Amino acid sequence: MADSTDSKSSNQMWGGRFASGPDAIMEEINASIGFDKKLYAQDISGSIAHATMLAARGIITETDRDQIVAGLNTIRGEIESGNFEFSRKLEDIHMNVEARLATLIGSAAGRLHTARSRNDQVAVDFRLWVKEELGRMEKALTALIAAFLDRAEEHADTVMPGFTHLQTAQPVTFGHHCMAYVEMFARDRSRVRHAIDHLDENPLGAAALAGTGFAIDRHMTAKALGFREPTRNSIDTVSDRDFALEFLAVAAICATHLSRLAEEIVIWSTPQFGFVRLSDAFSTGSSIMPQKKNPDAAELVRAKTGRINGSLIALLTVMKGLPLAYSKDMQEDKEQVFDAAESVELALAAMTGMVRDITINKDRMKAAAGSGYSTATDLADWLVREAGLPFREAHHVTGRAVAMAEGKGCDLAALSLADLQSINPAITDKVFDVLTVEASVASRTSFGGTAPSEVRKQIAYWRSRN
DSSP states (O other), X not given: OHHHHHHHHXXXXXXXXXXXXXXXXXXXXXXXXXXXXXXXXXXXXXXXXXXXXXXXXXXXXXXXXXXXXXXXXXXXXXXXXXXXXXXXXXXXXXXXXXXXXXXXHGGGGGGGGTTOOHHHHHHHHHHHHHXXXXXXXXXXXXXXXXXXXXXXXXXXXXXXXXXXXXXXXXXXXXXXXXXXXHXXXXXXXXXXXXXXXXXXXXXXXXXXXXXXXXXXXXXXXXXXXXXXXXXXXXXXXXXXXXXXXXXXXXXXXXXXXXXXXHHHHHHHTSTTTOOEEOOGGGOBOOSSOTTOOBOHHXXXXXXXXXXXXXXXXXXXXXXXXXXXXXXXXXXXXXXXXHHHHHHHHHHHHHHHHHHHHOEEOHHHHHHHXXXXXXXXXXXXXXXXXXXXOOHHHHHHHHHHHHHHHHHHTSOGGGSOXXXXXXXXXXXXXXXXXXXXXXXXXXXXXXXXXXXXXXXXXXXXXXXXXX
């Protein structure tokens, strides 16, 4: 009777979901198959490479190798067809595959784990997955860059306001604005390529943490799995996840660029700006206000940044206090990476679609480009070039001209020559050649400037590299 009462009390202590007691809690916290089954293809590829190497080194027989490879390919087919039964009791993808292999081929399955550990096994699986994901990200960025290059070429002459502090600053071209994002996303792509280079080392053969006494060939498995070379320190191999952190950092920076672009699309699509119009493919309506057209796709891209940043901070926090070598804490790496990868893939695809699909209102952009005395700097520059004024004096003269225009309720170009000469008699009627937004952007011919001629040079440069 006492035993029954104790058991009942114990179950109540552990609580509803874990009614069977501590064992249920341990299974719940320990199992990773719910998410690491995503690594099945990499796990099977790593095992095939390992078995092939073991046979080549005479550590297992060729017969065992053939049975192992055939069994693993059968398991791959079962998983891909949806006929594989994953078990939480077997904890992870590695043990699920190994248990099924034993059922299929018997004792030969037990030889597969010779000269390796789950520690180097998960490291190779995860590196392979992250490497493949970075490859997908590189292609997605290349597609987004191509979309921006097309829009930049189309609008190399389209004038719009350039902003600082979200206040009208100087006229630029929409093509030049597009090319700013080409630069950003090209750097993101460069970071992706560096991340691939950094992780392109084979962990297989590091075993638990000290390597192995078997005469394995780690260069052979590196080549088979598409790695540049094997890792060089077995402790570091199984104990660090900086390749995952670097992926998350790259994703977070890219997401930040996507979010800034998304914010501009949200602002520009408002009636108050009216610079762009999204199609129905990337907008939704309101359940109550029939006139509304909401830029939901852009807003969701903006929101994904928070998830991706959170994943980076989460994994940094997991890793920050771990002694060498492996600790079970590192099981918490994958969900963050998987979630961030899904988010950044979706955000890149959505943004590429929006960039290609968006309609540009050239008239609204041009009208806005001339607002806020955006050619004031052109007047100051003219005074330096043509009237020989020091820039600080030219700046002061221009400020007085702006104040006069404000008082008259007109643009700088609408001031009369007499008005301008009343501020500084050195001003001639040639000043009006620089006070239009078209003249302003055309004059910015410095390398990397907004002049249409310079924009087209940069487009040609990036087309040759994309």
